[in-house]
Amino acid sequence: MLQIRCKNNNVTKSFAEGASLLDVYQEFADDIKLPYPVVSAKVNNVSQGLKFRLFQNRDVEFIDASEGSGHRCYVRSLSFLLYKATQDVFPGSKLFIEHSLARGYYCNFKKRNGEPLTDDDIEQLKQRMQEVCDSDMPFRRTEATTEEAIRIFNERGFADKVKLLETSGQAYTYYYTLGDTIDYYYGPLVPSAGYLKVWGLERFEDGMLLRVPDWNNPLRLAEKVNQPKTFEMFAEKTRWDIIMRLSNAGDVNKAIMRGHASELIQVSEALQEKKIVEIAEEIDRRFHQEKDPVRLVLITGPSSSGKTTFCKRLSIQLLACGLRPMSFSTDDYFVNRVDTPKLPNGDYDFDNIETVEYRLLQDHLTRLMKGERVEVPEYNFTTGKREWNGKKLKLAGDTVLIIEGIHALNPLLTANIEDSLKYKIYISALTSISLDDHNWVPVRDNRLLRRIIRDYNKGAFTAQQTIAQWKNVLEAEDQWIFPYQETADAMFNSALNIEFAVLRTHAEIILSSVPKNCPEYSEAHRLLKFLRFFLPVSDKEIPPTSIMREFVGGSSFKYKDL
Numbered sequence: 001m002l003q004i005r006c007k008n009n010n011v012t013k014s015f016a017e018g019a020s021l022l023d024v025y026q027e028f029a030d031d032i033k034l035p036y037p038v039v040s041a042k043v044n045n046v047s048q049g050l051k052f053r054l055f056q057n058r059d060v061e062f063i064d065a066s067e068g069s070g071h072r073c074y075v076r077s078l079s080f081l082l083y084k085a086t087q088d089v090f091p092g093s094k095l096f097i098e099h100s101l102a103r104g105y106y107c108n109f110k111k112r113n114g115e116p117l118t119d120d121d122i123e124q125l126k127q128r129m130q131e132v133c134d135s136d137m138p139f140r141r142t143e144a145t146t147e148e149a150i151r152i153f154n155e156r157g158f159a160d161k162v163k164l165l166e167t168s169g170q171a172y173t174y175y176y177t178l179g180d181t182i183d184y185y186y187g188p189l190v191p192s193a194g195y196l197k198v199w200g201l202e203r204f205e206d207g208m209l210l211r212v213p214d215w216n217n218p219l220r221l222a223e224k225v226n227q228p229k230t231f232e233m234f235a236e237k238t239r240w241d242i243i244m245r246l247s248n249a250g251d252v253n254k255a256i257m258r259g260h261a262s263e264l265i266q267v268s269e270a271l272q273e274k275k276i277v278e279i280a281e282e283i284d285r286r287f288h289q290e291k292d293p294v295r296l297v298l299i300t301g302p303s304s305s306g307k308t309t310f311c312k313r314l315s316i317q318l319l320a321c322g323l324r325p326m327s328f329s330t331d332d333y334f335v336n337r338v339d340t341p342k343l344p345n346g347d348y349d350f351d352n353i354e355t356v357e358y359r360l361l362q363d364h365l366t367r368l369m370k371g372e373r374v375e376v377p378e379y380n381f382t383t384g385k386r387e388w389n390g391k392k393l394k395l396a397g398d399t400v401l402i403i404e405g406i407h408a409l410n411p412l413l414t415a416n417i418e419d420s421l422k423y424k425i426y427i428s429a430l431t432s433i434s435l436d437d438h439n440w441v442p443v444r445d446n447r448l449l450r451r452i453i454r455d456y457n458k459g460a461f462t463a464q465q466t467i468a469q470w471k472n473v474l475e476a477e478d479q480w481i482f483p484y485q486e487t488a489d490a491m492f493n494s495a496l497n498i499e500f501a502v503l504r505t506h507a508e509i510i511l512s513s514v515p516k517n518c519p520e521y522s523e524a525h526r527l528l529k530f531l532r533f534f535l536p537v538s539d540k541e542i543p544p545t546s547i548m549r550e551f552v553g554g555s556s557f558k559y560k561d562l
Contacts, residue, residue, distance in 0.1 A: 049188030065218035136194030163250025280317035292420035337384030351476035
């Protein structure tokens with residue numbers, strides 16, 4: 001008999017060898033107090049589907065869709081449900097689940113006959129999806145040699161999955177079936193379609209939007225938000241992929257194997273520099289317009305998006321335009337540390353807008369815009385106090401003031417300045433490559449890997465500590481950054497197509513240091529598993545001015561604080 005400890009209630013019970021997680025859950029269900037239905041579990045801190053069978057003593061924690069791994073499991077299962085419907089209703093069609101957008105997932109859909117997508121098509125797909133859910137059709141997982149899986153996918157014309165598996169280096173592979181439909185997913189699914197009770201499907205731009213449960217309450221759909229500028233940034237990303245002839249991880253790996261890694265890096269960097277030049281030239285044009293010339297550039301983005309390096313590269317291009325950029329730090333306007341707002345657990349909430357003395361900042365910016373000379377404070381991070389050391393600023397006739405920070409687009413910071421005098425930029429690392437047509441790479445994973453590497457290299461935090469903080473970081477971004485991203489005049493994607501291949505060489509050893517007996521191991525294990533789909537590439541070809549250098553080290557820029 002096995003001894004299985006349920007971490008949800010810290011109770012241990014005996015089970016026969018080969019018992020499934022579903023069997024275990026049924027035994028513990030009455031004593032487990034989860035707010036939402038269970039969709040997956042963690043076994044010794046590794047995410048598993050509920051059909052996973054146990055053959056040794058284990059710790060088990062059951063998960064609902066409000067937890068990260070549970071939410072991903074639910075969304076992956078929805079993706080397979082949609083793909084199943086597309087093949088049943090429109091045999092031979094192609095579905096591309098491209099990226100998260102509008103709090104759902106944008107899907108590009110191509111009929112075999114090339115006809116455009118219609119509202120009636122959407123209704124047919126929804127009806128078929130509901131039929132599969134109502135029948136509680138099971139998701140079945142099959143383990144096979146990678147060679148056998150490649151043969152199966154080759155026969156069905158899945159070139160994207162074939163290239164991924166051919167370059168993965170794995171001896172064995174799992175694939176899934178739903179009825180007579182076969183697909184591949186790199187993480188667990190729910191046991192059956194009957195688990196999928198909250199979802200939606202609707203027309204969106206030139207494709208479809210797969211709507212998913214709200215993170216905070218999986219019993220309801222996430223509220224859709226309008227993101228036309230973000231959609232265009234993703235569309236630009238797709239155009240860049242076409243230029244580089246890359247669609248997925250398999251394409252990247254094949255290019256690396258042919259010796260083209262250096263070329264991929266150079267083209268990616270050139271495309272980013274081209275975009276920065278375009279932004280600088282637009283600022284220059286608006287600076288020289290007769291009425292309401294731009295004098296204030298505001299740059300924001302979520303954690304580890306590359307704001308600091310982008311700011312420095314933009315400053316260089318503005319100098320090339322004949323302007324004189326002056327950086328202005330919101331950090332110097334932090335309230336004294338004792339006055340910093342706190343989180344419910346008592347820790348300082350450094351991401352809160354009330355951390356910044358924004359009323360004083362407003363006054364100083366307004367006076368600077370009027371041409372006045374202003375004495376500005378300097379924040380002493382050692383003492384945790386704002387100091388006045390006689391530092392004074394005044395805008396010259398050719399000066400553009402640049403503010404970079406997580407609150408830069410928050411109207412509270414610049415409420416007294418006319419919008420016509422501002423140029424607002426939003427930057428993020430929008431993942432440029434998916435694993436295959438149905439397995440996207442979450443944008444948050446890209447940024448988390450960057451942050452883990454940077455924190456470790458700086459000696460600031462271990463990988464375990466960075467992962468532990470990540471939930472609070474994401475919650476702060478949802479509250480203080482994302483609501484303002486669509487107000488930007490320009491958006492910039494800081495991700496490189498070959499980025500994960502480079503990050504792998506840095507992240508593997510760091511992630512491997514996370515202890516297996518801590519909760520953060522689950523995320524470290526998932527990230528390691530995902531990174532191993534990419535062939536490793538040395539960072540030696542990454543130029544010293546690259547945004548990636550902000551995270552992997554070796555930048556030619558000097559950073560006051562990251």
